[in-house]
Amino acid sequence: MTTIPFWRRKKIRRQVLQGAFLAAIAAILIIGATTAQRNLSAQGISSGFGFLWRATGWEMGTSLLRTSPGDPYWWFIFNGILNTLLMGFVGLFCATLLGLVIGLARSSKNAPARLLGTIYIEIFRNIPLIVQLFFWYAVVTQLPNPRNAIQIGHVMLTGRGLHFPGLNVTVLSAVVAIAIMIAALFVILWIAVARRFGRVESTRRRLLSLGVLVTGILGAAVALSWGRIPETPLVSLPELRGLNIRGGFQLRPEIYALAFAITVYGAAYIGEIVRGGFKSVGRGQVEAAQALGLSPWRVFSRVRMPLAVRAMLPILINQYVWLIKATTLGIAVGFSDFFMVIAGSITHSGQALELIGILMAGFLIINFSLAAVLNRVNRAIALKGKQIGVAQ
Template structure:
């Protein structure tokens, strides 16, 4: 016995067993204590409430939802709303952050000053305060009768009304997937090693793939057209309200604007740090080889900067996804708000919070796994960013 304890591997294994056992005892003890407390207060536990009808309506929903739908479907609706808000916020914040980061690394002193003012201003104002400000701003726009007309769109205090195709939602989703694939597939075709042709000889294949996917997206939209309705629904004033098109709620607009401006300030600093991490020697070597400034930027600085900023950018994206929970402050029907309403209405606190935690863990771990995969794919062996 004592001879086994002298072995370092045996001692490590025993310590790990005791550690895991202690955690298991704590978890089991907490669960039993919670069950006893719930029984004393005559509160039922379990997930049977998920199949009960909710009886409420949300103010925003990507998926169709009715008051007689069960709780589990509203959880799905909440996750879809959170993902839609997070995707819109991350994409717009990335565009703003890229512009701000490039301005801060520019040789133009005015652009540098404007980028620094932007970062110092929006980064140092709490996000919740920006959400309240933009919600107050969009809800104090003119009434529908005096709505602003912007290229066929109507902007009023009740939201932004935009023209939309009278196409079934499933067909619109399929066409959107084709459009995204039409953008990403050529990029993959030029970089993959599974095709024996050299990259410069794959342009025709990329063009055919993009045109084919765009044509497929058009055919899907035409096939999913709602019969008996005009192909394009344009918002128009009818009575005291706007009809037609699709409505983007003020809550969604305020959250997207706040996340874009706030997240753009942080992403701008990440972009600036990524370009600063590229050594001056690489830039000077590109100039000595006769590369133009654009060639040096697109082929030297940008790829190396992306490799440097990607890990930090992943952390920022995950943080911004979690920041979507601030929608509850202005009544946006995201995953967090639906869970909060579920707790108030059904009393299933532990179960609802467990579902909330599991949902955000699934979203954020999936996002982290994607970024880790991309980071591993583009990583360079050794440190090649030194000046």
């Protein structure tokens, strides 16, 4: 039996080529890093990440946690990441709800509803997001001054921001309470989609989800009670004092202008994805549900909606990742997100390469984590085998 020389084996050749390719990439990176280090040293610019523990010396416009000019760079960057996550969560949540409504209108049998859905999509999908952001920011900053605030109950809207009742609690307790509620919601979602709960009766699953929700609410209430500021009322109400509004919680204009722009822009794309998902549901499956005597609502909630979600989720993942990256446009209106904090840090510290690397790594981790979670949900709800059906 003739032995084939190892250099002629296809598997060996592939491994050698892959190794050479990886070695070439590593060599390019090493040469680039060495050259950058040499050039920085020639210009008297120090490299490394030691600057992260130095004081910033500048104010951060918006932050969930307390910041001051004496705080280190890493604390500002952490708060920028929190702002990006908050804006991403609010934008994705609101865009999904509005996109669902638009998608249902587009796939409706009602002609006026389809027309309104089409007009909405064609308007907001074809105007660049940054143009919409500037428009909404100009609108909210032209609202009345505090003396002429638009007031609904204890909520006051002015050109300086939205004021509503707040809690006199420490920032740490508020963060802990929010984290408890988010964890409870993730557990409820896990119970709903995990295969291990598929064999559990629906009544027991509902009771288990309700128990998790009640536990989360009680845990959040305990955290808020623990962090209550002494000798102050639990609830702080906004009120006019002099030329400004004091008390309560203030939401700055750039925050809800950016959230609104991401919502209306993202909903236009999500609406089309939703419409495509409903169109992919086979007519035979809907007719079979109707033949069983199911009501129109049960046909929608038990047949059309679950099948449509399975079809649209892979495309929604890409749209969600794109909308997370769109939060970087907040720098145009002064929102202190991850990108703006990094840009300000580069200006004040001069550590451009390190900070850009942190920015790239941060968004890579955020978007990869989001995609990984949603892909896990997609695999959990995916139907096994090839589904054959005739689209409507």
